[in-house]
Amino acid sequence: MLDRLRRLRLPGHILPSSLQGRLTLVMVIGVLLTQLAGNIIWAAQRRAEAREEVRTAAQHLAHSASSAVRFFLSLPPNYRPLIIQQFREMGGTRFLVNINRAPVPVRSLGGQELTDTALAQVRATLKEDLPNARKLQIAFAWPDRLPVDDEGILLAEMPETWTQHIMLPKPAPVLLIQVELEPGTWMYLATLMPNPYFLETGNPLTRDRLLLQALSLAAVLLVSILVVRWIIRPLAALSEAATAFGKGENPPALPETGSREFVTTARAFEDMRKRIQRYMEDRERLFVSISHDLRTPIMRLKLRTELLDEEAMRDEFHDDLDELDMMVKGALQTVKDSDIHENATEVRLDALLGRMVRDAQLAGHEVSFTASGQMVTAKPLALKRAIGNLLNNALYYGARVELAVGENAGNIEIVVRDHGPGVPEEALAGLGQPYVRLEHGRSRNSGGMGLGLSIARGIVQAHGGELLLANAPDGGFQATIVLPGGLFNPG
Incomplete structure (x- = not known):
């Protein structure tokens, strides 16, 4: 029946998007067609x-x-x-x-x-x-x-x-x-x-018979809707658990009750979650171990470099070892910044961004921000780190930075826009990947490792959001954080 509905190419506002709505629609159409066919046959007889x-x-x-x-x-x-x-x-x-x-x-x-x-x-x-x-x-x-x-x-x-x-x-x-x-x-x-x-x-379809048919249809539809809700309730629990786990939370285990298919799915989800948790823990331990183990030989190499007589070669060795040390620290920072263990809470964006703007202004940067009164449910430190990375990039490459917060289609959008040279269009697709740096970025910020956008994107995605990178229409570059759900305006 669903396949037939799809082949009809119904407009999106007619065909419900939820499983409950589609099953209910199928049952309503099925009951109506059954009653219509039955009434036609009965009326003819x-x-x-x-x-x-x-x-x-x-x-x-x-x-x-x-x-x-x-x-x-x-x-x-x-x-x-x-x-x-x-x-x-x-x-x-x-x-x-x-x-x-x-x-x-x-x-x-x-x-x-x-x-x-x-x-x-x-x-x-x-x-x-x-x-x-x-x-x-x-x-x-x-x-x-x-x-x-x-x-x-x-x-x-x-x-x-x-x-x-x-x-x-x-x-x-x-x-x-x-x-x-x-x-x-x-x-x-x-x-x-x-x-x-x-x-x-x-005339078989008298008022009394039509009333009886309507009451029968209402009773069947009510029972059908209750049955559909009872069937899809475990799916809603599974969806909530998957969403919470994707945001870094640790939801309780799914109850192994209901139909055989759902019990099998719940067990598979629990096994997958345990494997991912073990992988994340192993990854963190691996990076910590690598960072710890590499620092000792790097330090020994630096000490031995001091014994070199030729100053030019000694400086080259020092530069290579400093770059290697920074890469190790950057890799460890990527892991830690992408996996911040804190609880989500209501964050006042005006207060959070206001502090960041004041700090930048005290450092001599030209940054503007207009209060919006918006709040968002997020992990405060992680969100601050993501916005801070975008703000730091904007301060490095732009002469003037503007921060703005807006609401669009139920989502909160945090825009960080600079008035710098922008980014070549062919390079936009690769931005946000670890260690990806453009030529003008190396010339302006030689100490960077190209991890800021990658860390910010990971944090935003962990919140169920999206990081959009694009050149501003009238010059410069802008990064937009889109955070869905759990949003409201306190007025």
Whole structure:
């Protein structure tokens, strides 16, 4: 079902992005299609049954009408009004009978499937039972404006005892049969179908049934949503644990409960987390050991270099050993700065950046910053170190530095922009890699190792954010820290 939805290429705002939303949408569509198909089949069967019931009822009613017509044909014409009067005094019969000089014009009720079926069956049965009938008129009409005789008397104006079998509290269509007995003599027969409200059976989707369908759909959807939430709840816990672990936190172990697939996934995640933790610990120990072990031979080489007689060679050895010592310290710093063990808390960016700006201004640098009132959930020391690395780079290569904080699409953006020469476009892709330094960077800051951007990027990524590096539109270079989630404006 999801594949079919994808092939439909629904717009992103229609197809939910969450698993719960997509499963719920699939269930809603599935239930609606099932009910629609079921209703179509049921309605077709119900209409077929209604047509058969109406055809049978019309046939029996036509037989009764033909018997009444034959009875009146057998009577002398002057006895017919007496018999009709007796019928009326006795409280009426199935038929309201009258003798007219001509057929009474009526506003027929037609154009509906069941009425057409009933009229066709009545006509066929009467022609079969009364083959010698001169003329025949059959129609359905509503009783409110139905005339009874050729003088224009309405059915509603007749005594209630005469029409009690026809005039119901809720109006029902009246079957009117008019047969010519002799020239100038028409017999008028009015009656109701055995099921007076047979027209309602032609519409299976009544209000009560639609209400029942809606209640059933709501109950199914409610249960479906609860089941979907119950199924995906472990996935949400897994997602939260993975996010927390990616930010350097140590979340509790996932409970091994739920479906077999989730238990297997939880165990695999725990095994992966333990392996990564062991790797990080081993890496830190390795770098510390290498740094410690290399410092001793480096120091010995420096001491032996002092014994060299040739001053030029001695200086070259000193420069190489100093560079080697700086590389070892830089590698150890990269590990430590990327893995700062502290808890995340709410950081006031105005206070954090304000202190950094004041320190830079006291050192004689031109730095500007406008307070924003924004706060962010982060590791304070790690975030300060990342921003500090970007600020130091900007101070080295730019004559003037601007710091700005803004909010964009629910994310906090910290922008460090300098007014220096910028970076060649072809070199932007390689920035942020360890030990990557550009030519103008070496000339301006010969003591650097090209680790500042790499450390800053690692810290930002550990917060679940992103470091964007680009040339400013009107000159200079800007670095943007984008931190998602957990953000608010205290106002």
